[in-house]
Amino acid sequence: MKVTTLKDIANELGISVATVSKALKDYPDVNKDTKEKVLQIARKLNYSPNQLAVNLRTKQTKTIGVIIPTTVHHFFSKVIDGIIEEAEKKGYLVIILQSSEKLFLEKLQVNLLLDKRVDGILMSLSNKTNEFVHLKKVLSRNIPLVLFDKIEPSISCSKVRIDDKKAAYEAVSYLISKGYKKISHFRGDLNPKISNDRFEGYREALEDHGITYDPSLVYLCNNNTDFEDGYTNAKKLIRENPEVDSIFAITDLVAIGAIKYFNENNIKIPDDVAVFGFSNWFMSSVVSPALTTVHQPAHQMGVVATEILLNEIELNKENTPCIHKEVILPTKLILRESC
Amino acid sequence: MKVTTLKDIANELGISVATVSKALKDYPDVNKDTKEKVLQIARKLNYSPNQLAVNLRTKQTKTIGVIIPTTVHHFFSKVIDGIIEEAEKKGYLVIILQSSEKLFLEKLQVNLLLDKRVDGILMSLSNKTNEFVHLKKVLSRNIPLVLFDKIEPSISCSKVRIDDKKAAYEAVSYLISKGYKKISHFRGDLNPKISNDRFEGYREALEDHGITYDPSLVYLCNNNTDFEDGYTNAKKLIRENPEVDSIFAITDLVAIGAIKYFNENNIKIPDDVAVFGFSNWFMSSVVSPALTTVHQPAHQMGVVATEILLNEIELNKENTPCIHKEVILPTKLILRESC
DNA sequence: AGTTCTTTCGAAATCGTTTTCGATCCCATC
DNA sequence: GATGGGATCGAAAACGATTTCGAAAGAACT
Numbered sequence: 001m002k003v004t005t006l007k008d009i010a011n012e013l014g015i016s017v018a019t020v021s022k023a024l025k026d027y028p029d030v031n032k033d034t035k036e037k038v039l040q041i042a043r044k045l046n047y048s049p050n051q052l053a054v055n056l057r058t059k060q061t062k063t064i065g066v067i068i069p070t071t072v073h074h075f076f077s078k079v080i081d082g083i084i085e086e087a088e089k090k091g092y093l094v095i096i097l098q099s100s101e102k103l104f105l106e107k108l109q110v111n112l113l114l115d116k117r118v119d120g121i122l123m124s125l126s127n128k129t130n131e132f133v134h135l136k137k138v139l140s141r142n143i144p145l146v147l148f149d150k151i152e153p154s155i156s157c158s159k160v161r162i163d164d165k166k167a168a169y170e171a172v173s174y175l176i177s178k179g180y181k182k183i184s185h186f187r188g189d190l191n192p193k194i195s196n197d198r199f200e201g202y203r204e205a206l207e208d209h210g211i212t213y214d215p216s217l218v219y220l221c222n223n224n225t226d227f228e229d230g231y232t233n234a235k236k237l238i239r240e241n242p243e244v245d246s247i248f249a250i251t252d253l254v255a256i257g258a259i260k261y262f263n264e265n266n267i268k269i270p271d272d273v274a275v276f277g278f279s280n281w282f283m284s285s286v287v288s289p290a291l292t293t294v295h296q297p298a299h300q301m302g303v304v305a306t307e308i309l310l311n312e313i314e315l316n317k318e319n320t321p322c323i324h325k326e327v328i329l330p331t332k333l334i335l336r337e338s339c
Numbered sequence: 340m341k342v343t344t345l346k347d348i349a350n351e352l353g354i355s356v357a358t359v360s361k362a363l364k365d366y367p368d369v370n371k372d373t374k375e376k377v378l379q380i381a382r383k384l385n386y387s388p389n390q391l392a393v394n395l396r397t398k399q400t401k402t403i404g405v406i407i408p409t410t411v412h413h414f415f416s417k418v419i420d421g422i423i424e425e426a427e428k429k430g431y432l433v434i435i436l437q438s439s440e441k442l443f444l445e446k447l448q449v450n451l452l453l454d455k456r457v458d459g460i461l462m463s464l465s466n467k468t469n470e471f472v473h474l475k476k477v478l479s480r481n482i483p484l485v486l487f488d489k490i491e492p493s494i495s496c497s498k499v500r501i502d503d504k505k506a507a508y509e510a511v512s513y514l515i516s517k518g519y520k521k522i523s524h525f526r527g528d529l530n531p532k533i534s535n536d537r538f539e540g541y542r543e544a545l546e547d548h549g550i551t552y553d554p555s556l557v558y559l560c561n562n563n564t565d566f567e568d569g570y571t572n573a574k575k576l577i578r579e580n581p582e583v584d585s586i587f588a589i590t591d592l593v594a595i596g597a598i599k600y601f602n603e604n605n606i607k608i609p610d611d612v613a614v615f616g617f618s619n620w621f622m623s624s625v626v627s628p629a630l631t632t633v634h635q636p637a638h639q640m641g642v643v644a645t646e647i648l649l650n651e652i653e654l655n656k657e658n659t660p661c662i663h664k665e666v667i668l669p670t671k672l673i674l675r676e677s678c
Numbered sequence: 679a680g681t682t683c684t685t686t687c688g689a690a691a692t693c694g695t696t697t698t699c700g701a702t703c704c705c706a707t708c
Numbered sequence: 709g710a711t712g713g714g715a716t717c718g719a720a721a722a723c724g725a726t727t728t729c730g731a732a733a734g735a736a737c738t
Contacts, residue, residue, distance in 0.1 A: 003480070005694060016718045021696060031716060051454050052400070053694035056391040056723050063434070063455075070420065077416045081409065084437055093455060095402070095432050098423055115390050116402075116432060141342065227625070256625050263627065283622035286566070286595050288602065344724060355688045360726060370686060392724035395693050 004045040012041050024049075055117070060317070063093045064309060065113035066122045069101050069150075070225070074281040075298045076124070079148070082302025083122060090310050092119070099126040101224075107134040120144040120309045125152060127189040127222070144312035144322075148305040150192050158312065158324040160305040164194045167294045167331040168201025171276050172248050174333060176209045180246040180274055184217040186233055186258065188224070188250040195250055198278065202248055217241060221254045230257020238267065246274035246339070252281040252293055259287060259338065274339040289337035297329045304329065343384040351380050363388075394456070399656070402432045403648060404452035405461045408440045408489075409564070413620040414637045415463070418487070421641020422461060429649050431458070438465040440563075446473040459483040459648045464491060466528040466561070483651035483661075487644040489531050497651065497663040499644040503533045506633045506670040507540025510615050511587050513672060515548045519585040519613055523556040525572055525597065527563070527589040534589055537617065541587055556580060560593045569596020577606065585613035585678070591620040591632055598626060598677065613678040628676035636668045643668065 006024075010017045015034065023030045023038035024047075041047075055061045064087055068076050080096065087094050095118065099106035106126050113121055114137070121138055123145065135155050138145045148160040175183055185202045188195030203213045219237060221229035230249060234257065237244055249255035255277035262269050269275055269289050277284055277293035284291035304327055315322040345363075349356045354373065362369045362377035363386075380386075394400050403426055407415050419435065426433050434457065438445035445465050452460055453476070460477055462484065474494050477484045487499040514522055524541045527534030542552045558576060560568035569588060573596065576583055588594035594616035601608050608614055608628050616623055616632035623630035643666055654661040 007694075017695080018697080018718055018720090019716085021694095022717090025696085027697095029716060034716085048450075048454050050395075050456065050694050052391065052395040052398075052456055053723090054696080056389075056395050056693090056725095057695050057697090059391075059723075061391070071410065071423070072413075072416045072420050074411075074413075077411045080435075081411045081437070084410070084435060088436070093434050093436075093451065095434055096419070096423060097427070097432075098420065111387075112432065115387050117389065117391055260625060283625060286599060286622060287625050288627035345726095346724080356725080357688055357690090357727080358686085360724095361687090364726085366727095368686060373686085389724050392693090393726080395695095396724080396726050398693075 003050070004042075004047045005050065006047075008045060009038060009041050009047060012045075013037055059117075060119055061117050062091055063095060063116070063118050064120045064122060064306070064313075065109075065116070065118040066094055066096045067099055067106060067109050067113070068096070068124045069126050070098050071096065072225075074283070075149075075279050075296060078298035079124075079302035079305075082299040082304075083306045084302075086303045086306035087310070092310065101126045101128055103128045103130070110134040110138060114138065114141060114143070118143070120146070120313045122146050122148065122305055122309055124148050125150040125192070127192045127195075127224070130191055142316065144309055144316055146305045146309040146312070148301055150194055153193070156324060158305075158308045159326045160301055160308065161194075161326075161328060162296055162301075162331050163328050164197035165201040165204075167278070168198040168248070169205045170201075170331075170333060171278070171294055172202050172205035173209065174335075175246050175248065175274065175276060175339065176205065176211065178274075178339060180339075181211060182217070182241070182243055182245045183211070184219065184237055184241065184244050184247045186219050186221050186230060186247055186249040186254045188220075189222045190220070198250055217244065221250060224251065224253065227253050227257030227260065230254035230259075231261045232257075234258035234261035238265075238273075244273060246270070246276065248276045250278055252277035252279045252284045252291060255291055255293070255338075256283065256287055259289070259291065263288075270337070270339050276339055280334050284334075285336070292336045292339040293334050295332050295334050297331070301329055342389070343381075343386045344389065345386075347384060348377060348380050348386060351384070352376055398456075400456050400458055401430055402434060402455070402457050403459045403461060403645070403652075404448075404455070404457040405433055405435045406438055406445060406448050406452070407435070407463045408465050409437050410435065411564075413622070414488075414618050414635060417637035418463075418641035418644075421638040421643075422645045423641075425642045425645035426649070431649060440465045440467055442467045442469070449473040449477060453477065453480060453482070457482070459485070459652045461485050461487065461644055461648055463487050464489040464531070466531045466534075466563070469530055481655065483648055483655055485644045485648040485651070487640055489533055492532065495663060497644075497647045498665045499640055499647065500533075500665075500667060501635055501640075501670050502667050503536035504540040504543075506617070507537040507587070508544045509540075509670075509672060510617070510633055511541050511544035512548065513674075514585050514587065514613065514615060514678065515544065515550065517613070517678060519678075520550060521556070521580070521582055521584045522550070523558065523576055523580065523583050523586045525558050525560050525569060525586060525588040525593045527559075528561045529559070537589055556583065560589060563590065563592065566592050566596030566599065569593035569598075570600045571596075573597035573600035577604075577612075583612060585609070585615065587615045587617075589617055591616035591618045591623045591630060594630055594632070594677075595622065595626055598628070598630065602627075609676070609678050615678055619673050623673075624675070631675045631678040632673050634671045634673050636670070640668055 006017045023035045097109040145157040151159045219233040277291045280293045280295040345356045362374045436448040484496040490498045558572040616630045619632045619634040
């Protein structure tokens with residue numbers, strides 16, 4: 001019932017708490033016999049150190065915080081998987097919070113994590129995040145911060161991401177190489193860098209291949225919890241631009257919404273309209289027709305971001321100044337039936 | 340840079356730490372003027388209490404631990420969503436660990452959480468969990484434990500689940516009512532209660548409707564990370580039992596594997612073979628043909644389990660003995676094209 | 679003037695661990 | 709016999725907040 005402490009062991013052996021502590025940590029100034037006796041009693045009483053006390057004393061919690069828009073998302077759940085895996089390997093625990101794409105929640109959660117005295121923070125910013133005092137607060141407290149996926153360039157910290165512009169450029173170039181000319185883009189929210197980058201990639205690819213960019217072919221999708229946006233925009237697209245021959249979608253989710261609309265209305269994919277997604281969600285391989293998309297290394301992103309964070313935490317402990325890294329992970333096109 | 344402590348405020352005002360602490364907590368034995376001055380300085384210095392110290396003193400961490408098989412799973416990610424939401428509402432943080440369906444990891448993680456002195460633990464057991472000393476250890480430490488989804492009846496703690504047997508019974512009965520007679524079952528791992536319950540529901544439904552149970556129509560799927568099992572078992576099924584007219588699958592994932600095989604081999608769904616899934620994953624609505632399945636209230640399960648846990652934690656604090664609940668959440672059939 | 683009560687504050691213990699800095703003792707050395 | 713040095717241990721401070729209990733001072737009452 002009662003949890004055993006150092007004092008219990010000390011009392012049992014008639015020695016001091018200090019010696020018990022040192023014995024358990026294998027200090028050189030403790031007699032071998034004493035060490036063994038301590039170890040024996042510790043095992044007998046099932047001792048395990050009270051982390052709260054350890055944390056208070058060492059000013060470390062061996063815990064990192066993660067703030068993401070949502071966990072219910074194939075991409076993020078794979079990132080989390082990578083984060084937890086890597087953190088646990090190095091003896092760290094992970095606290096996860098969701099901003100639900102709301103700035104005020106994101107700010108609140110940063111404070112929660114700072115109060116909790118986490119050793120470091122991993123963040124993928126919400127789509128609405130357009131000010132960064134909360135991030136600067138983290139840095140001013142000298143707590144390592146690593147941004148991934150949805151990053152903010154102006155913040156001086158390590159970042160892990162993909163080259164969204166390049167990936168989009170490659171995707172659209174592929175469409176062009178296959179003879180598609182009237183290419184629509186279902187773009188994401190106007191605020192986050194990743195959706196702007198993908199949009200830029202789309203536009204540049206068009207222009208580099210002699211296709212003039214037509215803003216009327218760009219549709220906005222700012223709901224990223226379901227495929228409704230893709231569905232309704234597909235409907236609008238066909239009505240407004242019947243001569244369109246392909247779509248480059250910001251996300252598989254959006255692409256699948258479009259596919260759903262096309263399937264229901266007897267519009268043939270890819271013959272009438274080709275569809276290109278982004279992220280390679282699990283479902284993109286099971287949807288019909290299977291979705292051509294861009295593979296994003298989600299799990300790896302979690303692992304790498306955590307590696308960097310834990311490394312900065314270690315350097316921090318030794319008061320070594322650390323140079324922030326910006327890692328760009330490779331993407332690749334996954335060619336399936338929809339193009 | 341430096342984080343302010345009670346002592347800093349006390350020094351600034353030339354009063355004692357004790358008074359500052361009491362002023363901030365609005366104790367009645369502090370002068371109004373002093374309270375205001377303290378509050379003012381606290382705001383000025385941006386004071387927020389060091390949770391580590393608070394935790395050590397109060398023996399509470401305001402943190403709960405969650406152990407699940409994996410986060411990369413639509414069902415579990417929705418459960419997590421519910422857990423985090425409910426926990427945050429009540430001021431608790433959530434540490435998530437993954438057992439990856441391994442018993443030894445599950446045990447290890449229980450210890451991690453106990454060492455971390457979490458206030459309570461939520462668990463969905465791994466498929467391999469066939470001994471329960473680690474759960475009993477949690478209970479013997481008097482730390483509230485709530486099991487959800489994959490539960491163990493013999494452990495005396497609160498539980499939140501669905502009635503798997505009933506849901507399966509309803510699903511299979513529906514198939515029978517639609518005229519299907521040769522119904523195969525792609526069952527789950529032999530160990531977990533949920534897969535046995537679903538199997539029992541399948542068998543009982545058959546027998547209650549005058550169809551004799553045929554073990555050769557039951558196929559084992561023990562890999563739950565991809566749809567490979569569904570795919571290969573579908574192939575085997577058609578070879579071994581060509582006259583089969585429908586499948587009741589333990590999971591949407593398995594069902595989708597089967598659908599994939601049938602689609603690739605020009606076997607018509609539902610005309611040649613109908614497919615019934617379980618869980619109502621997001622993708623089951625986008626796959627083609629759309630999958631008929633059982634809706635499982637994942638988010639609600641997370642919320643309810645957390646509510647119960649936090650309630651037990653509160654009761655625990657007041658040393659009130661608590662009666663363990665077993666909540667069974669309702670499921671419903673989602674009828675789509677695959678049947 | 680003596681007693682009681684109220685108001686306001688702070689000293690000190692406590693949570694459990696870590697770590698520094700002596701203290702003590704014993705043995706070897708000159 | 710004095711000195712130095714290693715081996716072994718423990719007292720005590722520290723981490724930062726909470727809370728009990730008593731002190732002090734003044735007000736209010738007999």
